[in-house]
Each structure stands twice: as structure tokens, then as C-alpha cells.
Amino acid sequence: xxxxxxxxxxxxxxxxxxxxxxxxxxxxxxxxxxxxxxxxxxxxxxxxxxxxxxxxxxxxxxxxxxxxxxxxxxxxxxxxxxxxxxxxxxxxxxxxxxxxxxxxxxxxxxxxxxxxxxxxxxxxxxxxxxxxxxxxxxxxxxxxxxxxxxxxxxxxxxxxxxxxxxxxxxxxxxxxxxxxxxxxxxxxxxxxxxxxxxxxxxxxxxxxxxxxxxxxxxxxxxxxxxxxxxxxxxxxxxxxxxxxxxxxxxxxxxxxxxxxxx
Ligand code: MG
Numbered sequence: 001x002x003x004x005x006x007x008x009x010x011x012x013x014x015x016x017x018x019x020x021x022x023x024x025x026x027x028x029x030x031x032x033x034x035x036x037x038x039x040x041x042x043x044x045x046x047x048x049x050x051x052x053x054x055x056x057x058x059x060x061x062x063x064x065x066x067x068x069x070x071x072x073x074x075x076x077x078x079x080x081x082x083x084x085x086x087x088x089x090x091x092x093x094x095x096x097x098x099x100x101x102x103x104x105x106x107x108x109x110x111x112x113x114x115x116x117x118x119x120x121x122x123x124x125x126x127x128x129x130x131x132x133x134x135x136x137x138x139x140x141x142x143x144x145x146x147x148x149x150x151x152x153x154x155x156x157x158x159x160x161x162x163x164x165x166x167x168x169x170x171x172x173x174x175x176x177x178x179x180x181x182x183x184x185x186x187x188x189x190x191x192x193x194x195x196x197x198x199x200x201x202x203x204x205x206x207x208x209x210x211x212x213x214x215x216x217x218x219x220x221x222x223x224x225x226x227x228x229x230x231x232x233x234x235x236x237x238x239x240x241x242x243x244x245x246x247x248x249x250x251x252x253x254x255x256x257x258x259x260x261x262x
Contacts, residue, residue, distance in 0.1 A: 022237060022239065022262075023233075023234055023237070023238060023239060023240070023241060023253065024054035024055065024239065024240045024241075025053045025054055025055075025240075025241060025243065025246050025249050025250055025253070026053065026054060026055040026056070026057055026121055026220065026240050026241065026242040026243070026246075027044070027047075027048035027053045027055070027056045027057065027118075027242075027243070027244075027246040028057050028222065028223050028242045028243055028244050029044060029057055029058060029059070029072060029244075030043075030044020030045045030047065030048050030056045030057070030058060031044055031047035031048040031050075031051060031053065031056070031246055031247075032044040032047075032244070033244060033245070034047035034051075036098055037098055038096040038097040038098035038100065039072060039096075040058050040059060040070045040071055040072055040096075040103070041096050041098050041100045041103065042100060042103050042107065042108060042111050043098055043100065044056070045058070045108065045111055045112065045115070045118070045120075046111065046115075048118050048246065049115040049116060049117050049118040051246060051247060051250070052117040052118075053117065053118050053246050054117075054118065054119070054240070055118060055119050055120065055121045055154065055240065056115075056118045056119075056120060056121065057120075057121040057122075057123060057156075057242055058070050058108060058120060058121070058122060058123065059071060059072040059123045059125050060105055060122060060123065060124055060125060060136070060140060061074065061083045061084060061125050061127070061136070062083075062084060062127065062132065062135065062136040062139065063083055063084065063086055063087060063088045063091065064084060064085055064086060064087055065087045065088055066135075066139065067088035067104060068104060068105035068106070068136065068139060068140060068143065069083060069088070069091065069102055069103065069104055069105065070102070070103045070104070070105055070108050071083060071102055072125075074125070074126075076091055076094055076102060077091065077094040081094075084127050084128060084132055088104075105140065105143060106143060108120075109143065109144065109147050109149055110147075112149060112152055112153075113147065113148075113149065113152075115152075119151075119152045119153065119154060120149075120152060120153045120154070121154045121156055121220075121240075121242070122140065122144075122153050122154065122155055122156070123155075123156045123157060123178070124136060124137055124140060124155065124156075124157045124159070124162045124166075125157075126158060126159050130161045133159055133161050133162050133165075134161065134162075134165050136162075137162050137165045137166060137169070138165070138169060141166070141169050141170045141173075145170075150170075150172070150173065153173070154173070154174035154175075154176065155170070155173055155174065155175045155176070156175075156176045156177075156178050156196045156220070157175075157177070157178060158177075158178045158179045160177070160182075160190070163175050163177050163190065163192050164190065164191075167190070167191040167192065173193075174193045174194060174218070175191075175192045175193050175194070176192060176193065176194035176195055176196040176218070176220055177190075177192050177194075177195055177196065178196045178197070178222070180197060180198060180201050183208075184208055184211045184212045184215055184217055185211075185215065187217060188215045188216070188217055192217070193217065193218065194212070194217045194218035194219060194220060194239075195208075195212055195217055195218075195219055195220070196220035196221070196222060196240075196242070197219075197220075197221060197222075198221070198222060198223075199221050199222070199223075199224055199229055199232070199233060202221060202233065202236055202238070203232070206236060209236045209237055209238055210237075213237075218239040218240070219238045219239045219240070220238065220239065220240035220241070220242060221233050221238050221240070221241055221242065222242040223242055223243060223244060224241045224242065224243045224249070225243055225244050225245055227248065227252055230243070230248070230249050230252045231252065231256075234252070234253065234256060234261075
């Protein structure tokens with residue numbers, strides 16, 4: 001190969017490596033659009049791993065009797081039972097749309113252990129009191145650590161009470177703040193490691209991505225579901241994109257590499 005061609009090839013490879021290191025795909029509530037999956041189901045986590053997502057997001061709440069369950073809404077099932085005021089027995093047989101029963105966090109983490117490609121982006125949900133949120137946070141961190149999964153779990157939350165507690169009890173973990181109520185500088189001052197903002201925050205403040213990086217924060221963005229938005233966020237150089245369409249995002253990233261867009 002001629003020297004010029006070789007240099008061009010090397011430049012391409014370096015650039016593509018830089019891109020793949022730059023923006024990673026996170027499947028929102030798992031890859032739940034895959035056959036046989038449902039939002040926050042164990043199958044959705046398995047499917048995200050199978051298509052080699054960098055991360056699979058899930059939501060965690062705690063029952064009154066202390067069981068951690070994976071579910072997005074505060075209420076669950078046809079009777080709309082409020083999880084934080086229910087005992088686990090009352091909700092354990094509730095079935096997701098794919099036929100699975102509602103997973104506990106312990107079941108979810110056991111499955112995570114088997115994942116070869118995917119880490120878990122674990123959202124700790126709002127509970128009605130600080131006391132409940134702190135109990136849930138401590139119990140989650142204890143379980144993650146006990147199962148040897150410290151490095152395979154990134155934490156996210158809308159609640160400063162939860163993020164603050166995470167910084168205190170899991171100081172080496174990734175902790176990103178989800179709400180639009182803080183600027184990057186405020187997030188940094190509280191000791192969090194990243195932001196995980198709605199994409200509109202970055203449309204309003206496109207310089208925030210650079211500011212985050214200068215502050216040493218990493219940048220995740222939710223929930224980016226169209227190719228147009230995916231390209232916008234890739235142009236801004238975010239570190240992670242959270243999407244309900246992980247395979248579409250993988251295709252967009254692949255095509256950008258082919259066209260040398262970084
Ligand atoms: Mg979530």
C-alpha cells in the first residue's frame with residue numbers, strides 16, 4: 001500500500017476509534033421493542049446485551065417491606081398499586097406485557113452478571129419521602145456491591161437527595177443527575193460525575209456539552225428517538241445517548257463513521 005493511502009487509512013481508523021469511544025448507545029428501559037421484550041423486563045436487558053448496547057437503562061423502586069423492584073411508574077398493575085406502600089407479596093405476581101412477572105432488582109442484577117457487553121444504567125426513582133429514598137439508595141448500593149457489580153452499574157436520578165447519598169456511599173461510582181434544575185457547574189459542585197439531561201436542554205444550551213467536558217463531567221442525553229435528533233446530539237459530542245431505538249442509533253453512528261463525520 002502506498003504511504004499516502006496507508007496514512008489516510010490510519011487517520012480513518014484513529015478517527016473511527018475516537019468516535020466509538022465518544023458516543024455510546026444506552027437502551028432506554030432495555031431494548032424493549034425487541035421481540036418478546038417489555039419495558040424494564042429481563043428480556044429487554046438480554047436483548048440490549050445481544051445487540052451490544054453499551055448500557056441498558058432501568059428504573060428501581062422499593063416496596064414498603066424493603067424489596068427492590070424494577071418498574072418505571074410509582075404505581076403498578078391493573079389495580080394501580082402504589083409500590084412504595086405495598087408489600088412485595090401484593091405485587092409479585094403482576095405480569096408485564098411480555099408475560100414476565102415484575103422483576104426484582106436482585107433478579108435483574110443476576111441477569112446483568114451474565115451480560116457480556118452491557119452495563120446497567122440504574123435509575124433510582126422518586127419516593128414520597130427523603131427517608132424512603134435514602135433507604136432505597138443504600139439498599140441498592142449494598143446489593144450492587146455485594147454482587148460484585150460496582151463497575152457494571154451507573155446510577156442516575158432526578159432527585160438530589162438520592163444523588164447526594166450516592167456520592168457519599170458510592171464515591172467511586174458514576175452518578176448522573178437527570179433533571180433540568182441544575183446547571184453543569186452546580187452538578188459538578190455537588191460531586192456528581194455527570195449530567196443526564198433531556199435533549200432540549202442541550203438544544204437551548206449547546207455549549208453545555210463542552211462545559212461539562214471541561215468540568216470533567218460526562219454527558220448522557222434522553223430520550224433521543226429520531227435520526228434527526230440523534231445526529232444533532234452526535235454533532236454536539238455527547239458521551240451517551242439514551243434511546244428507545246438502539247438499533248437505529250447504532251446504524252446512524254455506523255453511517256457517520258462510513259462518511260467520516262465525527
Ligand atoms: Mg428511567
